[in-house]
Amino acid sequence: MAIIHSFYDLLMISNFEFFVQKSIRYGFLSKIKAQVVTLEDSINACHPEWTALIKIALQHMQPNYLKKLSEDKDWLPGLHYLLAAFSLPLSQTHYILLGESPYPRNASANGYAFWDNAVGELWSPKGLSTAVNKATSLRNFIKMLLVARGDLQADVTQPAIARLDKSTLIHSAKQLFVKMMGQGILLLNASLVYSKGNVPYHARCWKPFMSSLFDQLMLIKPSIQLILLGNVAKQVPLNKLKVGLVAEHPYNVSFITNKRVIAFFKPMDLLAYEKY
Secondary structure (H helix, E strand, C coil), X not given: CHHHHHHHCCCCCCCHHHHHHHHHHHCCCXXXXXXXXXXHHHHHCCCHHHHHHHHHHHCCCCHHHHHHHHHCCCCECCCCCCCHHHHCCHHHCCEEEEECCCCCCCCCCCCCCCCCCCCCECEECCEECHHHHHCHHHHHHHHHHHHHHCCCCCXXXXXXXXXXXXXXXXXXXXXXXXXXHHCCEEXXXXXXXXXXXXXXXXXXXXXXXXXXXXXXXXXXXXXXXXXXXXXHHHCCXXXXXXXXXXXXXXXXXXXXXXXXXXXHHHHHCCCECCCC
């Protein structure tokens, strides 16, 4: 728990880059170079427990594709954050929440699945903040967590959320996703690259990487469970790692009251603010 203890000390850091650098101090994130300019730099920026696995998985990909990524800058999230999800140590990884692909906006894509880096505050006097309301999946995910806590019942509207006492809750998207990682959830996209008009192409290119990664994890740490939300569940071979949860994508309003989803996330109490 010592590492997790220190990790929560990062929750109030406002600048994302400073968050990464201070994380290094506590050993939760791997060493991040100031300037990541090559694929090798991206690998070195991962937590060292992942390095060997990632190098093997990359060997299963097309060399020309990787070469093009190194030369072409017109894709997201860029080499700086390409492998950012692997900042969570393998020894502390209990789940892999598999997203589909990075956000298509530079301000949003940071290498972590489902984490929209453009979203700051979660709440407003009217309920959820404007930024959260625009991010449909995040909005429904937070509503689901409020239902799981018992803070909301059938009424999940803005006025109902506005009436809640949020003094004991986290207040930013950063805090939410940091807590998820603190629970051992690796936030990994099935495709690590986005470029306009080429989503299916990138998805195909990253399949061998994911297949190799899961094969290795089956041998090294078979206790890791997959969290599959939406269409990504159809793309993952179910004869590899165990599946802890399969559900509709949070974009769907039914996600808010899905009993299996609520039962899975309720024990984590991801919205609770914990002061250390």
